[in-house]
Structures are given as structure tokens and as C-alpha cells.
Amino acid sequence: MEEYRALLSPSLPMAILLGVTALTGFFVLSAMGRVRNSAGIFVIGASWLRYVMSAFHEIVYRPLAAGMSGNAVASIGIFFVGLMNINWRHLALKLLVPFYVVIFIALASALANRSLDAGAITVLTKYGYLLVMTLGVFGAMQRSRNGDFMAALLWAFAPALIFQAASVVLRIGKATELTAGSVSYIGGYNHEAAFSVILITCLTVTCFAERVRPVVKNGLIIACVAGLVLANYRTALVAVAPLLLFYLGATSLQRFPFRDRPFVISALIVMGGVALGLASILFAERFQDVGIAASGDVNFFKPPEAYSVEESRLLSGRPRIWSMYIFGWLRGDLLQHIIGFGPESGSKAYVVYAHNTLIGALYEYGLVGLAGLLFLWLSMLAAALRVQHRQRGVLVGAHMTFLLLNMSTMPMWMIEGNILYGIICGYTLYLLSLQSRAQARVSQPQQQPPAPQLAG
DSSP states (O other), X not given: OOOOOSSOOOOOOHHHXXXXXXXXXXXXXXXHHHHOSHHHHHHHHHHHHHHHHHHTHHHHTSEEETTEEHHHHHHHHHHHHHHHHSOGGGGGOGGGHHHHHHHHHHHHHHHHTTOOSHHHHHHHHHHHHHHHHHHHHHHHHHHSSTTHHHHHHGGGGHHHHHHHHHHHHTTOOEEOSSSTTOEEOOTTOSOHHHHHHHHHHHHHHHHHOSSSXXXXXXXXXXXXXXXXXXXXXXXXXXXXHHHHHHHHHHHHHTTSOGGGHHHHHHHHHHHHHHHHHHHHHHTTTTTHHHHHHHTSOSOOOSXXXXXXXXXXXXXXXXXXXXXXXXXXXXXXXXXXHHHOSOTTHHHHHOSSOOSSHHHHHHHHHHHHHHHHHHHHHHHHHHHHHTOOSTTHHHHXXXXXXXXXXXXXXXXXXXXXXXXXXXXHHHHHHHHHHHXXXXXXXXXXXXXXXXXXXXXX
16 A cells, blocks of 8 residues: 555564564553553554554565555455444544545546546545544543543554664664665664654654653653654654644643743743754754755746756655646646546656645645645644644644645555544544533533422
8 A cells, every 4th residue: 555666675673573563562452451442442453553564564565465465455454443443423523524525536536537446445445544543533532531542552652663773773774865875764664754654643642642651751752753863754854843842832831820921932932943053953964955945046846857967856856756746737638637637646657656745636636636635634723723722732733743744745645644643633523522512511501490389
């Protein structure tokens, strides 16, 4: 399902893969037992299984059935398991309408282009996976005690963190496409993008988890940020900034009374500026072509064949890749301008994926698909902004991180990204449901005391 067609990444030794899988599997089963509800068990088990299977990419990425890899077949199976473990009444929630719109557009594009094939099944499975993960998290949070589910879910990320540590110790890295000698330590996974999304998901769950001791929480946040630096994927380093800023700002403000918060905000802005300056110095070489691209001296809106060799190397070649997809869509007919070339048509037409979810959607689903995707993202962001809860800032930051991540890679195209967005959206639904129940209790008229009876 996720054939990244990138530089091959060496896997970790099989003994380490099997040992870590067995060890973390024991703790994950214990966490699933503590959750004690089918939705929570599904989310934890499905997440852990995906993260473990992806580490065996030399095996599970091979074609298994109907041209689909073992990972793809497993994802289809997990989707159906998810359907059996969610509350089907939640499928009627109004906030899920944008999900159904996106699924309908993908199906309509497949039918219009007569491409109802394995590619269409793959895409529909991914969107279905996103839906069941969203409702799985929503149901698990409703049934967990004091929000314990998020703390239990953290065990699903143990394999990825241990695998990355092993890859650093053993010096098993992946050469990047940028400069000679540049290495990404991604735990033997196949690509920096998918692994970085796993780390961002771990960071998101850590920020959401309120029932975790501060020392553990801060340790996990540091481990995730350090892991993103070691993964050497600058898209993720930039995208994670909103989540971190909102989390640090929210946790800092909650410690001070309202009268002192303007001063605290001013101090945070100053410290943020200093941190940004230090980061620009530390990662100057890593982001030097970003400055060239932002200078305005290079015209990026032109056909891909008009790019020079130097221009094609900027931003890891993304502008030229985006140009390939945009001009490929422009060269289509009216039907394809409206509804696109069909699901997974980009991977059939080009060697590399679009590296931008909106551009990929434009090519595969046309203007209608682009509008549908924006409808989904903005609807869920608007829902997060309506939340009246102490976690509101962190939740909005998580949405912004996911949207920013989609601008330079395609988490919506990955099962790992579906897990991330499913957790964010499921948590959004849960926090909204809390205030809906509170409002319902307030709006209920108080029962009038019975009228006194006359004695007679």
C-alpha cells in the first residue's frame, strides 16, 4: 500500500526485530487488558501492529495478493476488524459528513475514470481506516476512566522508539537524497516520512495524555523531538512546531493566575524567538535551500521540463514534483479537471508521489476532490476551535501540525498518517461530546417540587 520508491533503507537484524516485537507485544497486551473496551483494544492493537510490520518492510512490502503488498492486505483486514469494534451508532454523527464526502468523491472518480481496481480499493480502505480509527479513539475515550486510554496507547510506540535507538547504536542509517554523507536514523524503517509521522503521532498522544507523570511526559516529548532530528526529515521538523508551541504555551500559562498571563505570554514570545534563532543556526545547512526558494529569485510555476538541474534539486526536488502533477492535471480534459484521473493514478503516471496532499488530490480527484479534502480538514479544525476545554490549545496545535505536514509530504496517503489524524479527530469528537453533555445538563429544566396538598 505504501510503495515509496525511495532509496532503500537497510533493515535491522532479524534477532532485534523479533526480540523487540515479542517484548513490546507483552506490554501492549497488558495495556490492552487494562483498557477493557473493544474500541480501545482495537486502536492500541492496530497501531502497534502497523508500527511493527513496517519495520519488517523487506518482507511485508512484497506483493502478496492481487498486486497488493502484505502491508496492504493487513490494512484491509484491520479495517474490517475496526468496523466490528466501533459503535455503529456513531457513524451517524454529523461531524463525520466530511469523511463521507471524501470517500464518495474517491469512489466517483474511480467510476468516472473506469478505474475501480486495486488502486481504488487501496484508497477506499485508507479512508475507511481513518474513519474507524477516529471512531475507535472516540469510543475508547468515552469509556476510559479519567482519560487513561491515551496513556495506555503510548505503549504502541515502544517498538519505533526502541528500533530507532538500536539503529543509532548500531550505526544503521539510510542515506538521504540531499547531500553526500547525510544520514537518517529511522530504526530500519523504509522511509523517513512514515517513520517521522510515527514519532509525531507519539508526540501528539503524549501531549493529549493527561494521566501521565510529568517526568515521563517530558521525557517522551524530548525523545520524540530528538528522534525527529535523528530521522533528518526537515518536513517533520517544521510541521511539529505548532503542536510544541501550543503545548508549551498552554502548560506554562496554566501555572499562573490570569493577571500574570500577559507577562508570561510576552516572555514566551521572547524565548520562542531566541529558540528560533538558535535553531536557524544549528540547522542552517539543512535549510539553506529554503532561503533560496523563499527569496523569490526562482520561478517555480513552470512546466517540469523547464526546470534546470539546480532548480530540480531545491527542497529535495519538491517544486519540480509539484509542477509535474499540476501541469499533468492541466493537460487533462474537462472531466479530469473536475473529478481527476482516479485513485492512485499519480503513482501510475509518475515515479514519485506528489509530496503534497492537496496537489495529489488535485491530480487524482480534480477540483471536486480538492474542495472535499479542504472541507474535511477545515471542518475538523473548526470543531477543535469550538472546544471549551483546557486541552483546546494542544488540540488546535495538533490539527495545525497535521495540516502543515500535508504541505510537503502526504500523511493522508499513509496508514501511519491515517492513525495520526484518526487520533486527532477522535479526540476532537470526544472533547466536543464532553461540553455537549455539560450543556445538556444545564439546559434541562429543574424538576419543580410538588405543590402542597390541602389537609381535609
